[in-house]
Amino acid sequence: MxxxxxxxxxxxxxxxxxxxxxxxxxxxxxxxxxxxxxxxxxxxxxxxxxxxxxxxxxxxxxxxxxxxxxxxxxxxxxxxxxxxxxxxxxxxxxxxxxxxxxxxxxxxxxxxxxxxxxxxxxxxxxxxxxxxxxxxxxxxxxxxxxxxxxNFKKKVLIVGMDNQTISLGRALTTESDLPFKLVGFLSENPSSKSLSILGKPVFSLAINKDSLPFTELIAKTDLDGVLIVRDSHSIAETKQIVEACLANNVEVFNVPLVENWNKKEDIQTQIRPIQIEDLLERHPIKIDADILKHDLEAKTILVTGAAGSIGSEIVKQLAAFRPKKIVILDNAESALHAIELYLRTEYPSLNFVVALADVRNIDRLEMIFSKYKFNFVYHAAAYKHVPLMEKNPHEAVAVNIMGTINLANLAVQHGVDKFVMISTDKAVNPTNVMGASKRGAEMYVQSLQERIGTHTKFITTRFGNVLGSNGSVIPYFRKQIANGGPVTVTHKDIIRYFMTISEACQLVLQAGTMGNGGEIYVFDMGKPIKIMDMAENMIRLSGLKPYKDIDIQIVGLRPGEKLYEELLSDTAMTLPTYHPKIMVSKVPVEDFNEVSRKIQAILKATTQNKRKPVVKRLKELVPEYLSQNSEFQSLDKAHHN
Known part of the structure; x- marks a missing residue:
């Protein structure tokens, strides 16, 4: 029928x-x-x-x-x-x-x-x-x-009884085009049992995975899903509700705060199935907007890698502080064109210039620095994919080290006030070419800072994986699930730190206001996440069962991959800053001339059509670099012998 x-x-x-x-x-x-x-x-x-x-x-x-x-x-x-x-x-x-x-x-x-x-x-x-x-x-x-x-609307309960949830309930009962049918409210308060809101009953019971009353309620109401208003519950409470719902084949939907509903279309598009990102234990980050405004307002700023995940978000956040001009630089033509169109639509008052350029091209960079007279540089351009850089160490060195050197030297020559470099937790005790090349770049800007007469303040920020960035694990798993699996995990015990793109960039901007130059700032990444648990939860959130509907396969660690990432090296000490999420790492600074000499040896090795000479010289620059699961492990053995 x-x-x-x-x-x-x-x-x-x-x-x-x-x-x-x-x-x-x-x-x-x-x-x-x-x-x-x-x-x-x-x-x-x-x-x-x-x-x-x-x-x-x-x-x-x-x-x-x-x-x-x-x-x-x-x-x-x-x-x-x-x-x-x-x-x-x-x-x-x-x-x-x-x-x-x-x-x-x-x-x-x-x-x-x-x-x-x-x-x-x-x-x-x-x-x-x-x-x-x-x-x-x-x-x-x-x-x-x-x-x-x-007949086809999902029968849903709203979790909680407050102004937010009642407003949500009113929207569901008055907007006929929404795909939800409200059957009641859910409260853990026993005294709410006899209440009725908007003509709908209030069910009073605790929601947990083993709750028999919750199972009976699902059967009684023929329930399809529950709606949770965003930020109305702690992460732990939300996890408990999600686990109970998934155990009973009930969908969970995340709803924005009512004050964020600008128009009717927003309600339907923003009520979405809860995502794995919503269950990560992240706490809101507070930034000192006054300090940022003082530093950034009416300044000319260069953002490299500005078409990438981090770079583009930095540009968006900089727009709020009314800079004089932002030059967005990248060598990815299509991505740069896309961010240009986006900024012209979403930030029409932002004064920005698009520069298609490669950080390896010193002549092109010189023209750009001479033309715009930058006050700030945010350097996010880098090669970041571990397996690719393991196969192409020449390119890792050229972009991550030489590109940074080009920009840093020009920053000093042109009197740039601050140079903020985006680094990675993979630069700590690196086990792969990518991490070692980023550590080499860190070493160069730190040693450059110590040279007499350096006006520019070089600031390095270091953090872990970013949720939703290009090539990150969550979009990759999501695509595998959509294709019917299997979901591939490199190791059953592998863990990673995660942070949202917005959080990471907020902390990058805040760290840029700190220090006297030469510091490496480390971000509080929260608790590490076990990737296997993440894969299983993502499958469940898709309404499927791990290993039954979607298989999970262990494929082995990739070349250069660690089981876990570190934010600090064994020799580093950390000191607190005025921001609770930002610490400063006291890493020993190498002599500039010695660092430069070793980098020149690496660059000379890149003129050969062989990978091992490049990596060998890179290991000399970064002595703590010990390869894992890689063809370059033999270089470590030879060194120790």
Whole structure:
């Protein structure tokens, strides 16, 4: 039955020829009705032509005007005033034409063909019946649509009883186009049991995985899902609710705060299934906006890697502090074009310039620095994918080290006030080329800071994995789940630190206001996440069962990959800052001349078409770099021997 309704609602149902034929049928019935009514009255029909011929002439004229006005062209169930006007025009002009023909015939032959009263009565009947036909189809369709929507709406409970949840409930009960049907509210307060809100019952019970009353409530209400208002519960409470719902095959939806609803469309688009990101134990980050405004307002700023995940978010957050100009630099043409279009639409008042350039091209960078006279540089351009850089150490060195050197040297030459470098936790005790190249870049800017006469303050920020960034694990798992699996995990015990893009960039901006230069700032990444647990939870949140619906396969550590990442090296000490999420790492600073000499040796090695000489020199620059699960492990053994 339900499938038939879907077919009825999703097709035109009455094609044009059918509407045309039905309208002709209505005209025939209208003429017959007119004849039957007038036949028993004193009014007499003219006998110039037989009645069937008269019917053919009148209905033929009507059909002609159907074709002229295309009264059959619209979808009947979506008829508008325009469609009704077309039908009325066709009926009126049919009557007018018949009466005009009548008088022309009378003037020529002294006789009339049609009875004028009959023509007017025909016009009234035909128009009324065609109008009724369209109204009836439209009303029946809307009735079926409402009934169908009610059948297919998800039956949901709202968790909690406060102003936010009541406003949400009111929206669900008044907005008929939302795909949810409210069956009640859920509260853990025992005294709420007899209450009713918006005419819906309040169910009082604790939600947990082993709760029998919750299971019984699901069966009683035929529940499809629960709605949780964002930030109304702690992460631990949200996890408990999600686990209980998933154990009972009930969906969980995340709802924005009511004050963030700008228009009706926002409600439907923002009520979404809860995501793994919502269950990570992240606490809101507070930044000192006054300090940032003092530093950034009316300044000219360069952001490298500005088309990437981190760089583009830095640009968006900088826009709030009204800089004089932002130069967004990247060598990815398509991505740079996309961010340009986005900024012009979303930040029309932002004064920015797009620079298509490669950080390896010192001449191009020199032109840009000379033209714009930067106050700040945020350096986010880097190669970051571990397996790729393990296969291409030449490129890792060229971009991550040499690109940083080019920018740092130009910053000093042009008197840039601050240079903020985006680094990674993989630079700590690196086990891969990517991490070692980033550590090499850190070492260079730190040693450059110590040179006499360096005006620029070099600040390094170091953090772990960023949720939702290009190539990160969550979008990768999500794609694997959408494709039916399997989900691939490199090791059952592998763990990672995670932070949202917004959080990371907030802390980057805040760290940029700190220190005297040469510091490495480390961010509090929260608790590490076990990747296997993340994979299993993502499958469950998709409404599927791990290992049954979607398999999880262990594929082994990739070249250079660690089981766990570190934010500090064994030799580093940390000191607190005024921001609770930012610590400063006291890493020993190498002599500039020695660092430069070793980097020159690495660059010389890149002129050879061999990987190992490059990595060997990189290990000399970064002595704590010990390869794991990599072809370069032999270099470590040779070094120790």
């Amino acid at each position: 339900r499938s038939k309704k879907i077919v009825l609602l999703n097709q035109r149902y009455l094609p044009r020829w059918a509407v045309f034929a039905l309208d002709i049928g209505i005209c025939i019935c209208s003429f017959a009705l007119m004849f039957l009514i007038l036949d028993g009255t004193p009014l007499k029909f003219n006998k110039v032509l037989p009645m069937p011929i008269k019917a053919i002439v009148v209905i033929g004229i009507n059909i002609l005007f159907f074709l002229v006005f295309r009264t059959y062209a619209g979808i009947v169930r979506h008829s508008t005033f325009t469609d009704v006007f077309k039908v009325a025009s066709a009926s009126f002009l049919t009557a007018f034409s018949a009466i005009a023909l009548n008088y022309i015939f009378y003037m020529l032959l002294g006789q009339k063909i049609f009875l004028t009263t009959g023509v007017l009565l025909y016009m009234f009947f035909s128009f009324t019946l065609m109008l009724f036909f369209r109204i009836a189809v439209k009303e029946v369709y809307q009735y079926l649509q409402r009934m169908n929507a009610g």
